[in-house]
Amino acid sequence: MKHLSSTSWLLSTLVLLFGCGGGERTSRPNSSPPSGGPAQGLNGAGNWQFSTTSMAGMPPATIAGSIAQSGVSVSGAVHVDGSSCFDHLTTVGLSGTLTGKNISLTSSSIAGQVTTFTGSFSDPGTYSPGQFAGTYTINGGCANGDQGNVTGVKIPYIANILNGTFTSSGGGTFDLAGDVAQDASASPAGSFGVSGTATLTTSCFSSGTITSGTFPSGSFIVGTSVALEIDTGNGTISFLGTWDLAKGEISGIYSVSGGTCDQTGTAVLVASSPWDYGP
Numbered sequence: 001m002k003h004l005s006s007t008s009w010l011l012s013t014l015v016l017l018f019g020c021g022g023g024e025r026t027s028r029p030n031s032s033p034p035s036g037g038p039a040q041g042l043n044g045a046g047n048w049q050f051s052t053t054s055m056a057g058m059p060p061a062t063i064a065g066s067i068a069q070s071g072v073s074v075s076g077a078v079h080v081d082g083s084s085c086f087d088h089l090t091t092v093g094l095s096g097t098l099t100g101k102n103i104s105l106t107s108s109s110i111a112g113q114v115t116t117f118t119g120s121f122s123d124p125g126t127y128s129p130g131q132f133a134g135t136y137t138i139n140g141g142c143a144n145g146d147q148g149n150v151t152g153v154k155i156p157y158i159a160n161i162l163n164g165t166f167t168s169s170g171g172g173t174f175d176l177a178g179d180v181a182q183d184a185s186a187s188p189a190g191s192f193g194v195s196g197t198a199t200l201t202t203s204c205f206s207s208g209t210i211t212s213g214t215f216p217s218g219s220f221i222v223g224t225s226v227a228l229e230i231d232t233g234n235g236t237i238s239f240l241g242t243w244d245l246a247k248g249e250i251s252g253i254y255s256v257s258g259g260t261c262d263q264t265g266t267a268v269l270v271a272s273s274p275w276d277y278g279p
Contacts, residue, residue: 044067044069044074044098044103044121044130044132044154045066045067045068045069046066046067046130046154046155047065047066047154047155047157047186047192047221047222047223048064048065048066048067048132048152048153048154048155048223049062049063049064049152049153049155049223049224050062050063050064050132050150050151050152050223051063051150051151051152052136052148052149052150053148053149053150053151054146054147054148055147055148055149056145056146056147056148058146058148059082060082061080061081061082061083062081062082062223063078063079063080063081063150063223064079064081064222064223064224064225065077065078065079065186065190065191065222065223066186066190066191066192066222068186069098072097072098072099073095073096073097073098074094074095074096074097074098074103074105075093075094075095075096076093076094076095076105076190077091077092077093077094077188077189077190078091078092078093078094078107078190079091079092079190080092083143084142085111085113085141085142085143086110086111086113086143089216090110091188091189091190092107092108092110092115093107093108094106094107094108094117096117098121101120101121101122102118102119102120103117103118103119103120103121103132103134104116104117104118105117105118109140109141110141111141111142112140112141112142112144113138113139113140113141113142113143113144114138114139114140115136115137115138116136116137116138116139117134117135117136117150118134118135118136119132119133119134119135119150120132120133120134130153130154131151131152131153131154132150132151132152132153132154133149133150133151133152134149134150134151135147135148135149135150136148136149136150153245155221155223155224155243155245156245157182158180158182158194158221158226158243158271159180159181159182160179160180160181161177161178161179161180161271162176162177162178162180162250162269162270162271163175163176163177163178163269163270164176164250164267164268164269164270165267165268166237166254166265166266166267167265167266167267168263168264168265169263169264169265170263170265172263174200174201174202174204175200175201176198176199176200176201176267176269177198177199178196178197178198178199178210178228178230178269179196179197179198180194180195180196180210181194181195181196182194182221183195183212187214187215187220188214189214189215189216190215190222191213191214191215191220191221191222192220192221192222193212193213193214193218193219193220194210194212194219194220194221194226194227194228195210195211195212195219196210197209197210198210198230200232202261204232204234204235204256204259204260204261205232205233205234205235205259205261207232207233208230208231208232208233208237209230209231210228210229210230211229211230211231213227213229217229221243224242224243224244224245225240225241225242225243226239226240226241226242226243226250226252226269227239227240228241232256232259234259234260234261235256235257235258235259235260235261235262236256236257236258236259237254237255237256238254238255238256238257239252239253239254239267239269240252240253240254241253241267241269243271248270248271249268249269249270249271250268250269250270250271251266251267251268251269252266252267253265253266253267254266254267
């Protein structure tokens with residue numbers, strides 16, 4: 001997109017693409033996530049991560065979040081990261097139609113900019129992600145005339161066990177074992193709430209509650225970005241990380257505040273849940 005620049009979405013808020021929905025939860029990934037009405041053709045609903053390549057030679061953008069589908073109708077609420085023409089906190093509405101595996105989506109006007117996406121989905125499997133490949137064009141406003149290619153991958157449900165190590169800036173470490181579940185439906189902002197419990201190996205705190213939230217606060221997943229807020233009774237652990245699907249690892253930064261063990265550092269969590277890509 002025109003005037004794209006590299007920006008980080010992990011220091012204070014996360015960026016979203018394609019979102020809508022309610023608040024029904026999955027139980028655990030060993031049971032099928034709830035689904036909506038019967039879909040015609042491919043059901044592309046779920047949590048997605050997209051990347052753009054500008055034909056105008058602009059830097060790439062990252063777009064992430066949820067797609068919702070009712071029959072052949074598709075809708076979303078998108079957020080764009082990496083563009084000086086879009087505020088990543090601004091929700092951009094999407095609407096369109098799915099015909100077989102082919103989709104066309106048009107955005108609402110944001111600062112005079114209207115974005116159109118066209119392309120096709122591939123079928124997701126139990127242990128393989130759905131894929132998207134297509135093109136985008138932008139008309140009007142700051143990014144007028146930008147166009148290029150866009151690819152996407154459907155992100156699995158994050159559930160069951162997360163194991164990992166937190167390393168403070170001072171070199172100290174503690175381990176976490178979390179039992180988590182992801183909401184089946186996205187929030188209006190496009191994020192999926194995450195909740196559960198955590199066991200911690202440190203003298204500062206021994207357990208915690210993972211509080212479900214919605215962008216930009218609480219615990220949630222959007223695209224490959226994961227936010228966890230863990231109330232330990234002796235401070236709150238706030239974690240922001242990125243899920244490397246190939247490695248099964250979520251790497252990021254954390255802080256502890258509001259207790260006697262305030263600190264900052266880095267953490268790596270391993271997602272050991274089955275690969276469940278939803279309906």
